[in-house]
């Protein structure tokens with residue numbers, strides 16, 4: 402692992418204090434902080450390269466297009482997709498999932514067909530399928546989690562039927578930290594002819610993702626959770642599926658020719674990128690990919706795992722504290738509740754100590770229902786966190802509890 406103190410120095414926001422204390426940022430599952438290289442790339446685009454892409458026949462536009470499409474190639478390589486035609490820029494994982502629901506699913510599913518999700522999904526991978534259930538009459542099945550926050554492959558196999566047309570699963574839970582055995586889950590789903598969407602929002606920044614090795618049909622992630630800017634994300638889709646899908650949004654750039662009688666759509670990936678894209682966001686994402694490649698996704702995940710294990714051990718010494726989510730295969734997320742005190746009150750007091758954690762249902766209300774809690778306090782890790790951050794977290798939790806009890 403690269404020198405963490407040198408890596409921390411690349412993140413300007415970490416130099417500031419919060420309530421008079423050095424900031425300890427432990428909410429990277431919500432959004433990661435941004436390295437100076439990403440910030441500089443966006444500034445450089447707007448100060449030296451800004452022009453609309455794909456249509457200008459002048460140098461500025463050609464350079465902007467080269468940067469934009471260069472970012473797409475970086476994402477292709479990061480995911481090991483076969484072609485840049487399989488890389489669609491969207492706003493984030495939410496839009497990626499909604500795009501598949503609005504196109505592939507609406508094209509392919511009919512009343513009585515089944516979609517399988519897990520109990521640990523983020524709302525962005527629950528509600529789109531509920532809308533289709535209510536509109537198309539499909540059946541939405543839920544693979545339950547166990548007391549540790551894990552799914553069971555045998556239980557999944559027993560839920561798959563010839564009517565299961567889509568399995569949509571998170572690679573890593575934002576609320577529990579559970580890392581799912583997605584490669585095995587994909588193979589099971591393909592065994593009954595179902596396609597698989599993987600929500601990779603919490604994975605790409607923490608582990609190497611190879612979409613060809615996984616053999617997933619769709620893969621989604623958000624740029625802002627991978628050290629990139631907000632408003633840019635990626636949908637990967639197998640080219641054969643994307644070619645057959647109806648367009649998602651209609652307008653400029655997604656067309657080849659338009660008459661009032663008929664429109665011929667553009668080729669991939671542009672068929673799914675209507676209107677002026679988030680050019681600066683894509684360029685920033687490309688530089689974030691450079692950062693991930695320089696540090697190494699698996700190295701980041703291994704370091705965060707060490708911090709997570711240390712944080713779990715230290716927090717578990719606190720009377721009345723219960724860790725929510727103790728999967729054997731777990732990423733850099735520690736969710737917990739404390740007997741007799743509300744998570745929001747604890748997190749509010751922790752903010753006074755300069756500690757930034759999330760107290761919420763984390764857009765995973767079914768997970769909260771499963772564990773019979775209204776919300777949890779969640780510390781989620783990024784490459785810039787260190788063991789001192791964990792020590793300050795634990796001390797602040799202890800102090801908050803003493804004040805509240």
Ligand SMILES: Cc1ncc(COP(=O)(O)O)c(CNc2co[nH]c2=O)c1O
Nearest residue numbers: 430431493494495523525575600602623
């Ligand atoms: C697993 C998962 N899927 C999808 C999303 C949606 O991503 P977006 O489209 O970029 O918003 C999130 C966001 N998770 C969180 C956002 O804020 N706190 C979180 O835990 C997520 O954690």
